[in-house]
Amino acid sequence: MERDTLKPIIWDDKNSQLILIDQRKLPHKLEYFICNNYEDVAFAIEDMVVRGAPAIGISAAYGMALAEIKGDDIEKAYHRLKNTRPTAVNLFWALDRCMKAYNNNRSILSEAKLIHEEDREACKKIGEIGERVIEDGDTILTHCNAGALATSIYGTALSVIRFAHYRGKNIKVIVDETRPRLQGAKLTSFELKYEGIPVKIITDSTAGFLMKRGMIDKVIVGADRVLRDYTVFNKIGTYSLAVLAKYHNIPFYVASPTSTFDFESSIEDVIIEERDEKEVLYIDGRRIAPEGVKAYNYAFDITPFELITGIITEKGIIYNEKDKRIRT
Ligand SMILES: CSC[C@H]1O[C@H](OP(=O)(O)O)[C@H](O)[C@@H]1O
Numbered sequence: 001m002e003r004d005t006l007k008p009i010i011w012d013d014k015n016s017q018l019i020l021i022d023q024r025k026l027p028h029k030l031e032y033f034i035c036n037n038y039e040d041v042a043f044a045i046e047d048m049v050v051r052g053a054p055a056i057g058i059s060a061a062y063g064m065a066l067a068e069i070k071g072d073d074i075e076k077a078y079h080r081l082k083n084t085r086p087t088a089v090n091l092f093w094a095l096d097r098c099m100k101a102y103n104n105n106r107s108i109l110s111e112a113k114l115i116h117e118e119d120r121e122a123c124k125k126i127g128e129i130g131e132r133v134i135e136d137g138d139t140i141l142t143h144c145n146a147g148a149l150a151t152s153i154y155g156t157a158l159s160v161i162r163f164a165h166y167r168g169k170n171i172k173v174i175v176d177e178t179r180p181r182l183q184g185a186k187l188t189s190f191e192l193k194y195e196g197i198p199v200k201i202i203t204d205s206t207a208g209f210l211m212k213r214g215m216i217d218k219v220i221v222g223a224d225r226v227l228r229d230y231t232v233f234n235k236i237g238t239y240s241l242a243v244l245a246k247y248h249n250i251p252f253y254v255a256s257p258t259s260t261f262d263f264e265s266s267i268e269d270v271i272i273e274e275r276d277e278k279e280v281l282y283i284d285g286r287r288i289a290p291e292g293v294k295a296y297n298y299a300f301d302i303t304p305f306e307l308i309t310g311i312i313t314e315k316g317i318i319y320n321e322k323d324k325r326i327r328t
C-alpha cells in the first residue's frame with residue numbers, strides 16, 4: 001500500500017521559512033536546511049542541498065516568495081535564482097510563473113504553493129500510469145535519483161517503481177551509484193530501502209555487464225529537460241545506458257512530468273551544466289588524482305528519442321512507434 005514518502009521540501013507558513021532536507025548529508029544524517037531568504041535558496045540549489053528538476057523549480061518558486069515576503073528586490077531575486085543551475089527547465093518556467101504572478105498583483109507564495117501541488121499530482125499520476133510497464137518479477141535498472149528527493153513526492157522514475165511495488169509486483173531494483181555526486185548510491189538506495197523495495201548498488205561501469213548477462217529487464221530514468229522531438233537531457237551516464245539498452249534489446253523508459261518538457265528550445269539552446277572538477281578529483285575531501293591533472297565534470301548528457309522505448313508522463317505514455325523492444 002502507498003507509503004507517505006520523504007518530502008524534501010516543506011513550506012513553513014508560521015515562520016515564513018522554506019525547510020529542505022539537506023541531501024548532501026544523506027544517507028547517514030537526516031538533517032534540514034532552513035531558507036530564510038532567496039539567497040539561502042539560491043545557495044541550496046547551487047550546492048545541491050536540493051536537486052532534481054521538479055524540486056529545483058519548486059524551491060526556486062518559494063525563493064521568490066521569500067523575496068516578496070522580505071520586501072527584497074524581486075528582479076534581483078529572479079536573476080539570482082535563475083543563475084543557479086542551467087539545465088533543468090523547471091527552474092526557468094517556475095521563476096517566470098512567479099514573476100508573472102507578481103506583475104499581475106497575485107501572491108507569489110500562492111503561485112509557489114500551486115506549483116508544489118501540481119507536482120504532487122503529476123508524480124502520483126506518473127506512478128499510477130507508469131507502473132503498468134513493469135511486470136511481476138522484473139529487475140529494473142535506474143540511474144541517479146529521480147525519486148521523492150528530486151520532486152515533491154514519490155518521484156518520477158521511482159514513482160513508477162514505487163507504484164509497481166504498492167500494487168504487489170515482485171520487483172528488484174539495481175541503481176547506478178552515479179558518480180561523482182553519488183545520487184544513486186546515497187539517495188535512491190536510501191529511498192528504496194525506506195520503502196522496503198529490494199535494491200542493489202552498482203558502479204556506473206557495471207550496467208553493460210549485467211545487461212549482457214540478462215540480469216536487467218527494464219531501464220527507467222528521470223529527466224531534466226525533454227525537447228519537442230523528445231530528446232532527453234538527464235544525468236550524465238543516461239545516454240550510455242540508452243545505447244547499451246538498445247544494443248541489448250532492453251526497454252528503456254524515461255519518466256518525466258510534462259512540467260519538464262520544453263517545446264521552445266532547440267538542442268543547441270540548452271546548456272549542459274559543467275560543475276566544479278573537484279567533484280571528480282576528490283572523494284570525501286581527499287584528492288584521488290595526481291596534482292595538476294584536470295577533469296571534465298559534465299552533469300548531464302543528451303539522449304535522442306530513437307534510443308527510448310517510451311516517455312511516461314502524468315498524461316500518458318509517449319511511445320516510440322519505431323521501437324521494437326517489448327512493451328506492456
Ligand atoms: C526527477 S528529476 C531528477 C533528475 O535530476 C538529477 O540531476 P541532479 O541530481 O544533478 O539535479 C538527475 O538528472 C535526475 O534524473
